[in-house]
Amino acid sequence: MDKVILHTLSKYFPAYVTFGGVKPLIAAGLFDIDTNEFRFYTPDNAKEIPDIIVNASLLVTFNGSGNALPILKKYFGLRGRTSKIPYKGKHIQIKEEISKLINGREIKFEEAIKENLSEERLVPQSKLWRLKPEECYEACLSDITQIKKLYVLFVKNKLRCPVAKKKRKYKSIALLEKQAKLTIELVPETSWFSSVRSKVSKKDWDIIRRDVYKKADYKCEICGGVGERYPVACHEIWKYYDDSNIQRLYGFISLCPSCHEVKHMGFANVRDRGDIATEHLAKVNNWPANDASRYVKAAFKKWCERSTFEWEIDLSLLDEIGIEYKKS
Ligand SMILES: [Zn+2]
Numbered sequence: 001m002d003k004v005i006l007h008t009l010s011k012y013f014p015a016y017v018t019f020g021g022v023k024p025l026i027a028a029g030l031f032d033i034d035t036n037e038f039r040f041y042t043p044d045n046a047k048e049i050p051d052i053i054v055n056a057s058l059l060v061t062f063n064g065s066g067n068a069l070p071i072l073k074k075y076f077g078l079r080g081r082t083s084k085i086p087y088k089g090k091h092i093q094i095k096e097e098i099s100k101l102i103n104g105r106e107i108k109f110e111e112a113i114k115e116n117l118s119e120e121r122l123v124p125q126s127k128l129w130r131l132k133p134e135e136c137y138e139a140c141l142s143d144i145t146q147i148k149k150l151y152v153l154f155v156k157n158k159l160r161c162p163v164a165k166k167k168r169k170y171k172s173i174a175l176l177e178k179q180a181k182l183t184i185e186l187v188p189e190t191s192w193f194s195s196v197r198s199k200v201s202k203k204d205w206d207i208i209r210r211d212v213y214k215k216a217d218y219k220c221e222i223c224g225g226v227g228e229r230y231p232v233a234c235h236e237i238w239k240y241y242d243d244s245n246i247q248r249l250y251g252f253i254s255l256c257p258s259c260h261e262v263k264h265m266g267f268a269n270v271r272d273r274g275d276i277a278t279e280h281l282a283k284v285n286n287w288p289a290n291d292a293s294r295y296v297k298a299a300f301k302k303w304c305e306r307s308t309f310e311w312e313i314d315l316s317l318l319d320e321i322g323i324e325y326k327k328s
Pocket of ligand 1 (some may be wrong): 093220221222223224225255256258259260
């Protein structure tokens with residue numbers, strides 16, 4: 001045996017507890033990574049163990065030397081300087097390697113196991129004390145098999161860590177929104193009947209929107225596109241002051257039907273076009289589909305929050321451009 005996995009079972013203590021001179025140990029298993037050979041040892045037949053471990057070129061342990069060393073010293077005759085087993089080769093503690101993979105941040109080992117090995121599980125330490133000798137053998141073999149799988153995942157560097165994945169892959173919603181060309185602007189339910197369009201005469205609305213279209217050269221100001229049935233629509237831009245619950249008219253923008261649909265994602269959903277609109281959102285912003293759907297979800301969450309308030313509508317912009325409007 002050259003590269004080995006060592007696992008030790010304690011009958012009375014959880015494996016992470018250091019022995020305090022109490023008689024605990026039951027078994028140790030050694031697994032040869034290269035040959036798949038498993039050998040099971042008890043203090044009666046374990047004379048070979050110390051040599052194998054000391055001379056191993058690579059030793060993989062699950063619980064680490066904190067647990068293995070006292071067992072080896074006390075019951076398997078390991079002597080001498082044992083703080084770094086093996087003496088010459090390398091010792092990997094799977095638990096520590098998982099921590100390294102997630103940039104030193106803490107993660108519960110159980111979570112990593114569940115995430116990576118959902119079908120098979122390590123023998124719960126709490127059950128160990130009830131095991132018969134032959135069951136110890138099975139438990140030891142089972143644990144070692146799991147450790148080997150984790151080791152292989154580690155070597156391939158494909159270990160999936162739920163915590164790390166979130167941290168590494170996802171941009172925050174705030175950053176997504178900041179970098180977006182096209183955003184969602186859901187009008188709170190409590191303000192649905194406060195649109196500019198509903199507050200001004202048809203004649204004035206036509207003046208406003210035609211002016212917007214003309215300035216934008218009858219194209220979408222976000223993606224540059226035009227619609228088939230009608231080229232562009234006039235979209236009202238509102239700013240929401242969440243601290244004071246003031247909803248202020250900020251301006252108007254010329255949008256193609258696709259971008260306009262994204263702005264009002266709620267209506268897109270009602271028309272069963274939510275997926276199409278989300279696809280357009282992703283395309284315009286050059287986002288992966290995942291980011292687009294996360295952003296949509298966050299936008300609806302914010303909409304729900306804002307819809308719990310009555311908003312004070314500020315149309316002072318219309319005063320500035322000389323358009324009359326209904327005050328209530
Ligand atoms: Zn557009």
